[in-house]
Amino acid sequence: MARQQRAIRTRRIFLQAAAEVFDEHGYDAATIAAILDRAGLTRGSLYFHFTSKEELARGVLQEAVTSDGVTPQTFKLQEWVDMALLLAYRLPREPLLSASIRLSVDPRARGLFGTRWPDWIVIGTELLTEAKERGELLPHVDPEATSRLVVGAWTGVQLVTESMAEPPDLVAEISALFELILPNAVVPGVLARLDTSPHRAARIMEQQAVAAS
Amino acid sequence: MARQQRAIRTRRIFLQAAAEVFDEHGYDAATIAAILDRAGLTRGSLYFHFTSKEELARGVLQEAVTSDGVTPQTFKLQEWVDMALLLAYRLPREPLLSASIRLSVDPRARGLFGTRWPDWIVIGTELLTEAKERGELLPHVDPEATSRLVVGAWTGVQLVTESMAEPPDLVAEISALFELILPNAVVPGVLARLDTSPHRAARIMEQQAVAAS
Structure with a gap:
């Protein structure tokens, strides 16, 4: 369980780092090196979660539709x-x-x-x-x-x-x-x-x- | 006067060509070669009007604010x-x-x-x-x-x-x-x-x- 939670957290750190790099430089100019640098984790740990820049972009897009915070209202x-x-x-x-x-x-x-x-x-x-x-x-x-x-x-x-x-x-x-x-x-x-x-x-x-x- | 009109028309052809290439490939991926190819005119004639890709982009943006076609109305x-x-x-x-x-x-x-x-x-x-x-x-x-x-x-x-x-x-x-x-x-x-x-x-x-x- 602890291992699973750590994996979720690591995955999240990579998505955050990729999002920051995409946001600042655009998709084409973003590099795996810059994303690793931002995440501050190893290349091995990145490739355990994501095999390519494409997969990171898909992961970022997947996280982006969220109604977190919206609670049931009268209307x-x-x-x-x-x-x-x-x-x-x-x-x-x-x-x-x-x-x-x-x-x-x-x-x-x-x-x-x-x-x-x-x-x-x-x-x-x-x-x-x-x-x-x-x-x-x-x-x-x-x-x-x-x-x-x-x-x-x-x-x-x-x-x-x-x-x-x-x-x-x-x-x-x-x-x-x-x-x-x-x-x-x-x-x-x-x-x-x-x-x-x-x-x-x-x-x-x-x-x-x-x-x- | 004829020469001036031809210059205006040539300038316009280059702006159109640049716009098409920017539109299809984005600014970064657009090349002068692709713009020349699209315009079907010589490099010399391009450089007579525009010295760089930057200048072409500025030219495109300059043309883009237009209320052509809007005529005075009651309201x-x-x-x-x-x-x-x-x-x-x-x-x-x-x-x-x-x-x-x-x-x-x-x-x-x-x-x-x-x-x-x-x-x-x-x-x-x-x-x-x-x-x-x-x-x-x-x-x-x-x-x-x-x-x-x-x-x-x-x-x-x-x-x-x-x-x-x-x-x-x-x-x-x-x-x-x-x-x-x-x-x-x-x-x-x-x-x-x-x-x-x-x-x-x-x-x-x-x-x-x-x-x-």
Whole structure:
């Protein structure tokens, strides 16, 4: 068991190191040597877990779709909003998440590994479909089309934000995005009770850190 | 005069060729040889216009911010919508535009040349500011913040759309994006008279082709 836990931890260290190197240099320019150097572990231990740079990239992408931190809420829409806000909060703090976007927008890496956008679209579609069944959404809303648009919008807002000389806070931008789109998708009684505030993500993360400690 | 026109045309051929090569292979992998090959002109004629790959990339980015096709409308908001719809229509048809996005999302090219997103944000802010002065926008709308969000959302919707196995039509996606965001930004009397239909872009392009012929 201890050995298994150590193996999981080692695997994680390599994924983190690979994510950092992909994130800083891009997939093509990333080398196994740089990843080893970053991880501070031996080549033998790397090859026990991953046989190539390709496999590391696949591992990074696999880890990148996560609704960690999202807990059941009175409204399914709140869970959808929470997922997007938490991701905006975590992305600048977690290389695994930013590397996953970098691999997805890099056409060569995308050609090799695809993207995780379809998975995000499915998760959003499921939440929005349930929200619609519960009567939280206006009748004209198409869950799949809306999920797809918001995955795209989220990604682009992140890209444009990080490219700015003085980047605005990503959570605040995503919060503003929801304020722009929700009034035309959500029934009024639910809309008034959704929390889209930029502070929500940090609050959730802190509560969970306290609960876990 | 004939010589000058030929020079403009030659310059344009090289920018087109460079855009196609950047678009297909990315900035790093693009070579002067491939660009020359695509242009079908001599090396001497290339160096008369551009001394390096860097200069070609700068040239491509310079051409990429264009509101060609947008004509004065009763509502300033219609001009803003038209700009976004026309760009969505033209992007899959014009390598200069798609290469510009590819250079902007490539972190290395972005580090060298910056992006054109700030320019798009300025153009949108100006249109939205004028729309607001004319009373077309709801009082809570911040032109700069809204322009920034929509430039981001537009970009991400394009990226996610083009990555899909069966990509939906980009103009239809951008039209749906506007349907999602406009009701919470536009005063009702104007909203009902804005044309955000996906057919609008093709119609404008056809009218202008007829007018020019």
